[in-house]
Amino acid sequence: NAGVTQTPKFQVLKTGQSMTLQCAQDMNHNSMYWYRQDPGMGLRLIYYSASEGTTDKGEVPNGYNVSRLNKREFSLRLESAAPSQTSVYFCASRIGYTEAFFGQGTRLTVV
Amino acid sequence: QKEVEQDPGPLSVPEGAIVSLNCTYSNSAFQYFMWYRQYSRKGPELLMYTYSSGNKEDGRFTAQVDKSSKYISLFIRDSQPSDSATYLCAMSGRAQKLVFGQGTRLTINP
Numbered sequence: 462n463a464g465v466t467q468t469p470k471f472q473v474l475k476t477g478q479s480m481t482l483q484c485a486q487d488m489n490h491n492s493m494y495w496y497r498q499d500p501g502m503g504l505r506l507i508y509y510s511a512s513e514g515t516t517d518k519g520e521v522p523n524g525y526n527v528s529r530l531n532k533r534e535f536s537l538r539l540e541s542a543a544p545s546q547t548s549v550y551f552c553a554s555r556i557g558y559t560e561a562f563f564g565q566g567t568r569l570t571v572v
Numbered sequence: 573q574k575e576v577e578q579d580p581g582p583l584s585v586p587e588g589a590i591v592s593l594n595c596t597y598s599n600s601a602f603q604y605f606m607w608y609r610q611y612s613r614k615g616p617e618l619l620m621y622t623y624s625s626g627n628k629e630d631g632r633f634t635a636q637v638d639k640s641s642k643y644i645s646l647f648i649r650d651s652q653p654s655d656s657a658t659y660l661c662a663m664s665g666r667a668q669k670l671v672f673g674q675g676t677r678l679t680i681n682p
Binding site: 465501511 | 604
């Protein structure tokens with residue numbers, strides 16, 4: 462009964478390094494989302510995938526790429542990390558227009 | 573301009589008070605409205621879900637949606653210290669894009 466699983470939970474990167482944040486859900490949900498959360502900014506949508514094989518930009522897509530690998534997995538890639546990408550990243554999934562379920566988050570620090 | 577606006581607070585009230593939290597939005601396509609609660613260092617969890625306009629009540633919580641004014645509210649009655657958290661409004665249309673407000677940090681003082 463895992464729900465939405467994000468890896469890693471914590472990560473420190475140097476400026477210019479790349480990394481991929483992984484997200485997997487076991488609820489057979491169609492839609493998956495990536496958000497970043499900064500103090501006082503709420504959850505800002507980076508990218509979302511309404512179904513397997515489709516992805517769309519959200520509010521803050523610059524500096525990120527995504528891949529919907531299959532129905533279960535949705536990854537977020539930072540090609541060249543910048544200090545401005547220091548944040549907590551949340552992955553979420555849902556079916557239809559109902560409740561979105563969230564992972565526990567990835568705390569990323571770029572130095 | 574952000575599609576969803578929410579006063580980030582912080583908001584501090586005494587135990588037992590009625591709390592009112594609000595969001596405004598600009599996208600007329602939004603039809604599904606939600607309130608999430610987030611405790612420190614945790615992911616958000618759904619508190620209330622409303623489709624289109626109207627009221628919905630669940631225990632001490634009431635959600636209201638006024639689509640004509642593009643305004644949604646969450647009321648908490650008989651507030652408890654355990655209600656202290658960040659409350660986020662969220663909304664979507666049929667395109668599956670799910671957008672959140674900035675969140676309001678609420679503290680209930682015993």
